Amino acid sequence: MKVCLLGASGFVGTHLSEALKRRGDEVVTASLRDPVTAASFAASCDAIVNLAGEPIAQRWNERVKRRIEESRVAAPRRFLEALAQCDRGCAAYVSASAVGYYGTSETETFVEESAPGDDFLARVCVGWEHEALRASDLGMRVALVRTGVALGTDGGALAQMLTPFRLGVGGVIGSGRQSLSWVHVDDLIGIYLLALDGADGPLNACAPNPVTNAAFTRELGGALHRPTVLPVPTFALRAMLGEGAVMLLTGQRVLPRRTQELGYRFEFSELRDALANLL
Numbered sequence: 001m002k003v004c005l006l007g008a009s010g011f012v013g014t015h016l017s018e019a020l021k022r023r024g025d026e027v028v029t030a031s032l033r034d035p036v037t038a039a040s041f042a043a044s045c046d047a048i049v050n051l052a053g054e055p056i057a058q059r060w061n062e063r064v065k066r067r068i069e070e071s072r073v074a075a076p077r078r079f080l081e082a083l084a085q086c087d088r089g090c091a092a093y094v095s096a097s098a099v100g101y102y103g104t105s106e107t108e109t110f111v112e113e114s115a116p117g118d119d120f121l122a123r124v125c126v127g128w129e130h131e132a133l134r135a136s137d138l139g140m141r142v143a144l145v146r147t148g149v150a151l152g153t154d155g156g157a158l159a160q161m162l163t164p165f166r167l168g169v170g171g172v173i174g175s176g177r178q179s180l181s182w183v184h185v186d187d188l189i190g191i192y193l194l195a196l197d198g199a200d201g202p203l204n205a206c207a208p209n210p211v212t213n214a215a216f217t218r219e220l221g222g223a224l225h226r227p228t229v230l231p232v233p234t235f236a237l238r239a240m241l242g243e244g245a246v247m248l249l250t251g252q253r254v255l256p257r258r259t260q261e262l263g264y265r266f267e268f269s270e271l272r273d274a275l276a277n278l279l
Helices: 011-022 035-042 062-084 120-138 156-166 185-196 213-224 234-241 245-250 257-261 271-278
Strands: 002-006 026-030 047-050 092-098 141-147 149-151 182-184 201-205
Touching: 002 011, 002 035, 011 026, 011 185, 026 035, 035 062, 047 185, 062 120, 092 120, 092 185, 120 141, 141 185, 149 156, 149 185, 149 271, 156 213, 182 185, 182 271, 185 201, 201 257, 213 271
Parallel strands: 002 026, 002 047, 047 092, 092 141, 141 201, 149 182
Antiparallel strands: none
16 A cells, blocks of 8 residues: 655654554655645555644744644645646545544543534544545545653653653642553554555554553552652643643543454553553
């Protein structure tokens, strides 16, 4: 299979590119910064994976929020409009999305059929997926990979946590009761391969056993043999992330029900095993 990767230089893109090459697929990379050129590369491919997007883990202000929305909604729209003008043989379009689609809640459990939320990130995810579904008008099968907190040591959330935890200053965020829907990077890549090989529609890319922030903190501290007694003050988190702090302070409990029904078997379903493998 010849696969065009948009956003290939990031954490997930690097791992997915390596996995595709290992199994003998050809990988073509392109950037949504130039949608016309990207479309010309993609037109000759069998499948397209769109991983491009402005990082979410930064302090949100109006300028940053515009960049986040532009990169996930307007940029894919321009790309697919350009692709529509090309002679093409693409059979599949796989778009990244996020469990932020469901909004945040300390009490609800979400699956693929759950309704979307109504906060900023949920609205972005709805727009992101709406644009991806336009690919079906071009005759392509469309899959939407709603990713949780991806764990790896070379990028993603865990890599950012390691330094403070290793210094012994990692701790519980807020109440600690909020759920964290996590996924080992190997399983995340496995779900992208499932999507490329025939799955369609929404796929929750998170382990079947989410944990609370307090449990995650305890397990990560244990894996690193470091204390985790210093809580992260809510005001400090809000100062760092602005409006984006609500994702960490409220969280969401998401289960990969449809992903498992389609046959995906998680290599790492328990957090302790995932951290032991990574650390």
